[in-house]
Amino acid sequence: MPSTVPAIHLKDVKKRFGSLDVLCGINLEVEMGEVVCVLGPSGSGKSTLLRCIAYLEDDYEGRIYLEGDLLGRAEHNGQLKRVEGAALRKVQLKVGMVFQQFNLWPHKTALGNIIEALILVKKMAKNEAQEIGEELLAKVGLSEKCKEYPSRLSGGQQQRVAIARALAMRPQIMLFDEVTSALDPELVDEVLHVMRQLAEEGMTMLVVTHELGFASRVADRVVFMDQGVVVEEGSPEKILKNPNKLRTREFLSLMAHEKF
Amino acid sequence: MYDWNFDVIWDYRMVYLKGAVITLEISLLAVFFAVTLGLFVGIARQSHRKLLSLPASWYVEIFRDTPLLIQIVWIFYCLPILMGITLNAFWAAVVALSLHMSAYMAEIFRAGIVSVDKGHIDAAKILGLNYFQIMRRIILPQATRQMLPPLVNNFADILKLSALASVIGVYELLHSIDNVIMNNFRPLEMYSVLALVYFILIFPVAFAARRSEIYFARRY
Numbered sequence: 194m195p196s197t198v199p200a201i202h203l204k205d206v207k208k209r210f211g212s213l214d215v216l217c218g219i220n221l222e223v224e225m226g227e228v229v230c231v232l233g234p235s236g237s238g239k240s241t242l243l244r245c246i247a248y249l250e251d252d253y254e255g256r257i258y259l260e261g262d263l264l265g266r267a268e269h270n271g272q273l274k275r276v277e278g279a280a281l282r283k284v285q286l287k288v289g290m291v292f293q294q295f296n297l298w299p300h301k302t303a304l305g306n307i308i309e310a311l312i313l314v315k316k317m318a319k320n321e322a323q324e325i326g327e328e329l330l331a332k333v334g335l336s337e338k339c340k341e342y343p344s345r346l347s348g349g350q351q352q353r354v355a356i357a358r359a360l361a362m363r364p365q366i367m368l369f370d371e372v373t374s375a376l377d378p379e380l381v382d383e384v385l386h387v388m389r390q391l392a393e394e395g396m397t398m399l400v401v402t403h404e405l406g407f408a409s410r411v412a413d414r415v416v417f418m419d420q421g422v423v424v425e426e427g428s429p430e431k432i433l434k435n436p437n438k439l440r441t442r443e444f445l446s447l448m449a450h451e452k453f
Numbered sequence: 454m455y456d457w458n459f460d461v462i463w464d465y466r467m468v469y470l471k472g473a474v475i476t477l478e479i480s481l482l483a484v485f486f487a488v489t490l491g492l493f494v495g496i497a498r499q500s501h502r503k504l505l506s507l508p509a510s511w512y513v514e515i516f517r518d519t520p521l522l523i524q525i526v527w528i529f530y531c532l533p534i535l536m537g538i539t540l541n542a543f544w545a546a547v548v549a550l551s552l553h554m555s556a557y558m559a560e561i562f563r564a565g566i567v568s569v570d571k572g573h574i575d576a577a578k579i580l581g582l583n584y585f586q587i588m589r590r591i592i593l594p595q596a597t598r599q600m601l602p603p604l605v606n607n608f609a610d611i612l613k614l615s616a617l618a619s620v621i622g623v624y625e626l627l628h629s630i631d632n633v634i635m636n637n638f639r640p641l642e643m644y645s646v647l648a649l650v651y652f653i654l655i656f657p658v659a660f661a662a663r664r665s666e667i668y669f670a671r672r673y
Binding site for chain 1: 579
């Protein structure tokens with residue numbers, strides 16, 4: 194019954210930096226094709242949560258399953274052991290991630306950024322990779338920017354290239370870590386537009402964001418996090434308009450004051 | 454007032470030329486070995502594995518914190534006795550200069566690697582690139598830009614420091630000219646032109662460094 198396997202399944206994930214508990218036992222399921230927005234004040238552990246799912250933080254407790262496969266660990270006689278190399282990569286590559294700071298490689302062109310992993314990781318021929326790269330740049334509306342270096346692109350354009358780069362590896366799950374927070378206000382929409390398009394195509398998405406508009410229009414579910422725990426979750430309607438918890442209400446009213 | 458007589462110089466043009474060739478040979482070999490060694494030591498030094506980073510730090514400290522002159526003499530005179538490794542003067546100079554400068558190169562590489570935005574590495578990791586691919590394709594190309602000016606500075610240093618090989622009798626520029634001066638008693642002319650020859654060797658290096666900086670700045 195593959196359809197019942199969640200795309201992302203976190204079981205009691207805990208993460209600490211030194212003496213600081215950043216994630217205090219997160220349980221979360223994201224269904225295939227579902228778009229889940231994660232809200233919460235800074236320092237609530239949202240980014241760390243995404244980084245664990247992307248295995249950029251590998252030193253966490255608990256289990257993360259991606260489409261039913263255990264990420265970065267293998268079970269031996271009831272004990273969890275870390276795995277590396279091909280066994281890790283097979284599961285890790287199910288995930289694509291886009292960052293707040295774009296993180297495009299400045300010494301490579303837009304197209305160069307996209308084809309790098311196709312050639313190095315997927316061992317694709319260069320012209321084949323370029324074809325895919327050009328297709329994806331067209332998809333994010335940047336066909337004419339193939340040969341430009343990131344420094345010649347606006348923030349919004351850079352972020353769209355970063356999305357195309359992540360999509361090139363054909364991930365089943367996309368993680369977005371405050372991808373519009375570093376953008377000038379007038380550039381936010383072009384990035385959100387691409388994300389919305391992705392959501393409509395049925396991509397599984399976990400989106401850390403402060404864009405409440407995006408959350409209410411695109412998300413299937415909203416998760417509110419604070420101090421390393423999931424405070425509450427539910428439909429955007431419920432969480433954004435009529436949350437149960439006081440903490441959620443406080444956060445939302447704070448957001449409203451900031452924005453308007 | 455000193456009575457300059459530069460006429461003698463022309464008679465010794467071949468001495469300058471041959472000396473310059475040896476100086477260049479020593480320097481180019483030392484640049485090659487120092488960069489290669491320095492790259493590995495530099496990478497090892499910023500590794501989070503103590504087994505790699507600790508010996509690498511000691512390596513850097515030992516070769517940086519003792520004079521090159523002593524290292525040259527030690528490798529030439531002491532190494533044969535202590536370890537039975539005999540190097541002729543030329544190779545003793547190359548080895549000493551390579552080891553000494555590799556410590557500086559290692560620091561440049563380390564600083565260059567550290568300067569690369571962690572986010573660029575995260576992006577590469579999540580796309581499935583392994584450690585060596587990330588180092589070769591993402592970190593080093595970016596670090597190069599950062600490292601180029603100090604690296605080329607070190608090339609120039611190597612050219613200058615190669616003159617120390619004269620103490621163990623390598624006929625590079627300085628020693629060749631010293632030798633001639635004992636016959637023609639024209640130290641002022643000979644040393645002045647010697648300085649000029651070094652300048653002619655080193656200036657293009659500095660110039661190339663400047664050009665390459667401009668090239669990188671324009672590219673991205």
